[in-house]
Amino acid sequence: xxxxxxxxxxxxxxxxxxxxxxxxxxxxxxxxxxxxxQGATSDEFVQNRADVAVIDRDGGALASGVxxxxxxxxxxxxxxxxxxxxxxAVAQGMVDCLIIVPEGYGETFxxxxxxxxxxxxxxxxxxxxxxxxxxxxxxxxxxxxxxAARTALSGEETxxxxxxxxxxxxxxxxxxxxxxxxAIEEGKASPLPDDFLLYxxxxxxxxxxxxxxxxxxxxxxxxRTDVRRRNLSAPVxxxxxxxxxxxxxxxxxxxxxxxxxxxxxxxxxxxLEGTDTxxxxxxxxxxxxxxxxxxxxxxxxxxxxASVAVANSAANIVGLVLSFLGGAWIDIRLMGQTLETVGHFxxxxxxxxxxxxxxxxxxxxxxxxxxxxxxxxxVFLFAAALFAVALxxxxxxxxxxxTKERASSDKSTPKEAxxx
Amino acid sequence: xxETAQRTPNDVVVEVSSLVKRYKETIALDHxxxxxxxxxxxxxxxxxxxxxxxxxxxxxxxxxxxxxxxxLFGEAMAxxxxxxxRRIGVVPQNLxxxxxxxxxxxxxxxxxxxxxxxxxxxxxxxxxxxxVGLEGYExxxxxxxxxxxxxxxxxxxxxxHKPELIILDEPTVAVDPQSRNAILEGILRLNSEGSxxxxxxxxxxxxxxxxxRIMIMDKGRGVANGTNAELKAMIGTGEKLRIQLVGDTGxxxxxxxxxxxxxxxxxxxxxxxxxxFMARIRRLPHTLRANIEGDVLEVDxxxxxxxxxxxxxxxxxxxxxxxRIYAEPPTLxxxxxxxxxxxxxD
Numbered sequence: 001x002x003x004x005x006x007x008x009x010x011x012x013x014x015x016x017x018x019x020x021x022x023x024x025x026x027x028x029x030x031x032x033x034x035x036x037x038q039g040a041t042s043d044e045f046v047q048n049r050a051d052v053a054v055i056d057r058d059g060g061a062l063a064s065g066v067x068x069x070x071x072x073x074x075x076x077x078x079x080x081x082x083x084x085x086x087x088x089a090v091a092q093g094m095v096d097c098l099i100i101v102p103e104g105y106g107e108t109f110x111x112x113x114x115x116x117x118x119x120x121x122x123x124x125x126x127x128x129x130x131x132x133x134x135x136x137x138x139x140x141x142x143x144x145x146x147x148a149a150r151t152a153l154s155g156e157e158t159x160x161x162x163x164x165x166x167x168x169x170x171x172x173x174x175x176x177x178x179x180x181x182x183a184i185e186e187g188k189a190s191p192l193p194d195d196f197l198l199y200x201x202x203x204x205x206x207x208x209x210x211x212x213x214x215x216x217x218x219x220x221x222x223x224r225t226d227v228r229r230r231n232l233s234a235p236v237x238x239x240x241x242x243x244x245x246x247x248x249x250x251x252x253x254x255x256x257x258x259x260x261x262x263x264x265x266x267x268x269x270x271x272l273e274g275t276d277t278x279x280x281x282x283x284x285x286x287x288x289x290x291x292x293x294x295x296x297x298x299x300x301x302x303x304x305x306a307s308v309a310v311a312n313s314a315a316n317i318v319g320l321v322l323s324f325l326g327g328a329w330i331d332i333r334l335m336g337q338t339l340e341t342v343g344h345f346x347x348x349x350x351x352x353x354x355x356x357x358x359x360x361x362x363x364x365x366x367x368x369x370x371x372x373x374x375x376x377x378x379v380f381l382f383a384a385a386l387f388a389v390a391l392x393x394x395x396x397x398x399x400x401x402x403t404k405e406r407a408s409s410d411k412s413t414p415k416e417a418x419x420x
Numbered sequence: 421x422x423e424t425a426q427r428t429p430n431d432v433v434v435e436v437s438s439l440v441k442r443y444k445e446t447i448a449l450d451h452x453x454x455x456x457x458x459x460x461x462x463x464x465x466x467x468x469x470x471x472x473x474x475x476x477x478x479x480x481x482x483x484x485x486x487x488x489x490x491x492l493f494g495e496a497m498a499x500x501x502x503x504x505x506r507r508i509g510v511v512p513q514n515l516x517x518x519x520x521x522x523x524x525x526x527x528x529x530x531x532x533x534x535x536x537x538x539x540x541x542x543x544x545x546x547x548x549x550x551x552v553g554l555e556g557y558e559x560x561x562x563x564x565x566x567x568x569x570x571x572x573x574x575x576x577x578x579x580x581h582k583p584e585l586i587i588l589d590e591p592t593v594a595v596d597p598q599s600r601n602a603i604l605e606g607i608l609r610l611n612s613e614g615s616x617x618x619x620x621x622x623x624x625x626x627x628x629x630x631x632x633r634i635m636i637m638d639k640g641r642g643v644a645n646g647t648n649a650e651l652k653a654m655i656g657t658g659e660k661l662r663i664q665l666v667g668d669t670g671x672x673x674x675x676x677x678x679x680x681x682x683x684x685x686x687x688x689x690x691x692x693x694x695x696x697f698m699a700r701i702r703r704l705p706h707t708l709r710a711n712i713e714g715d716v717l718e719v720d721x722x723x724x725x726x727x728x729x730x731x732x733x734x735x736x737x738x739x740x741x742x743x744r745i746y747a748e749p750p751t752l753x754x755x756x757x758x759x760x761x762x763x764x765x766d
Binding site for chain 1: 517521
């Protein structure tokens with residue numbers, strides 16, 4: 001009990017690490033999750049509207065149709081039709097996409113369609129600042145394809161009449177498609193709020209840092225050769241010494257987990273209103289599984305005899321790599337097959353998969369929850385494997401230390417009485 | 421100290437018989453024997469690597485050994501003999517405390533490994549703080565303490581539970597002279613209060629100063645064992661004369677080889693470079709060795725002989741002026757040198 005108390009005192013005396021890794025990084029997680037999902041909840045969809053300018057040099061029905069089609073999904077910006085103004089509009093980011101309908105475009109368009117040729121292109125310039133301009137180009141192509149189809153089917157004699165009818169009909173086609181795509185998005189809406197999910201994913205990094213560093217720093221004091229020698233000279237068994245230290249490490253893990261779980265519940269309490277309780281509880285269990293892995297990681301660092309500086313560096317690097325491969329910042333599916341495959345060998349990936357499985361579960365039944373439970377089980381397995389490695393490393397390291405130290409300075413480390 | 425002391429039949433606190441410890445091909449302890457009686461301050465003296473710490477670790481069962489037996493307080497020692505361990509205090513060479521805990525918390529932690537009663541422990545911790553003179557520093561962290569104060573904390577952590585047997589492993593390494601004296605005085609006080617002390621060191625002056633019995637170790641073996649006087653009596657040297665030569669003696673600053681019984685200078689030595697009186701000094705009946713070191717004539721004499729007058733007579737006849745003259749008894753280094761053929765501080 002005394003060993004446990006002393007270890008807890010050492011743990012709690014590392015206030016700076018608590019402030020830095022638990023409190024500060026926890027708060028950063030809340031800001032990141034709030035900032036990245038602001039205005040987006042599971043119930044509503046807010047469309048991002050691109051800034052678009054249409055330069056109409058044709059003045060016909062097709063040019064008007066293009067303007068109208070773009071206006072339905074974008075914010076129209078007035079740009080003067082001069083060379084300087086057009087260059088400035090794109091260069092200064094006034095528009096995400098600039099569309100120029102050249103003179104006589106309508107007539108050329110009808111002739112090409114009726115002749116069965118490829119319709120002529122409209123000049124477009126998309127900004128490289130974001131993807132919105134390219135999305136506008138896609139919509140423009142979609143609209144022109146609709147107009148081309150309608151024109152080909154039109155029975156009107158004159159090009160102007162045919163274009164006028166086709167341009168109007170294509171606008172209706174675009175509206176129908178848009179409505180249909182919204183309906184599909186609503187059907188896929190997550191039952192867990194995005195901000196809470198993102199916060200849970202992002203916590204992968206600070207949890208590894210906090211638990212990894214705090215456990216290492218706590219155990220490092222007890223693992224110093226002379227302190228260990230003094231402890232083992234006392235009437236205390238290795239088992240009770242190890243038990244006391246293990247309990248203190250678990251306390252460290254619990255404090256960190258409770259903090260991150262509590263902070264998430266408090267910060268995103270509003271978003272969580274109406275969410276199934278069992279989903280939230282499972283998310284916290286998933287976070288707990290990951291905290292157990294972080295505990296094993298800290299234990300390994302301690303067994304490796306990592307100094308405070310090494311523990312900090314290692315925990316930060318490993319934390320960042322794991323959060324990256326776990327898809328905390330960018331969806332792992334967007335990063336290519338290789339990285340996704342590598343991600344499978346990290347606990348953070350399975351932590352993220354468990355969150356997805358929890359969100360997609362149809363109900364609180366065994367069948368529905370089995371994927372999430374399996375994912376969490378894999379995280380626990382990672383922790384168990386790391387614990388085993390740490391035990392072996394500790395055994396080997398203490399054994400080597402005994403021989404080496406003897407050879408150099410007559411200071412012997414007990415081989416058979418290592419503190420696990 | 422030693423309030424729970426129990427008298428063993430022959431009053432032997434530590435008994436080590438034929439201890440052998442090997443590290444692969446290296447023999448760290450070679451049939452090492454040791455017997456320490458209650459109330460002794462026992463010094464284990466030897467150069468680095470002589471096996472002192474290995475012997476201590478084996479006695480404490482922190483290391484397994486290949487052969488031999490260790491008995492403490494008359495009973496066979498084993499790693500799980502917590503009843504015996506409870507009667508021992510250990511002060512390692514390096515600072516073995518927690519940086520994150522205060523002075524009081526550190527002492528309390530190590531004391532609590534031996535004493536579970538909270539109230540009793542509080543008294544013991546207070547006594548230990550007072551004993552090592554750390555009053556006023558109770559709330560300090562070890563990093564805030566000077567080197568000497570940190571050493572005292574290290575000692576307090578090992579003695580707070582009032583052990584009967586205290587093992588101090590080179591407690592004065594890298595300590596300033598003032599703190600060193602305080603530590604040595606403290607050790608003698610612990611002994612006067614009833615504790616048996618095992619003191620390992622490679623500082624012969626300290627061992628001579630405080631130890632009632634001394635074992636000299638070399639290459640894992642106890643090469644000599646006895647009181648300070650007994651050890652010095654083991655060797656032939658009884659008195660070392662040191663005479664400062666004044667003026668031009670014609671003697672270069674060189675060390676003559678070891679010459680016994682007034683024999684001639686060895687063939688390798690540049691005898692012709694020595695002043696003529698050196699040969700006469702070496703031929704004196706009780707001279708063991710004679711050298712000139714700088715401007716000091718060093719003459720080692722046999723036990724019981726007082727041939728200062730003879731040496732001075734030779735110098736007068738040779739018309740050599742001399743200044744300061746002093747005689748000193750042999751040191752443990754001389755004992756070590758004569759027994760092992762090497763310097764203790766090699």
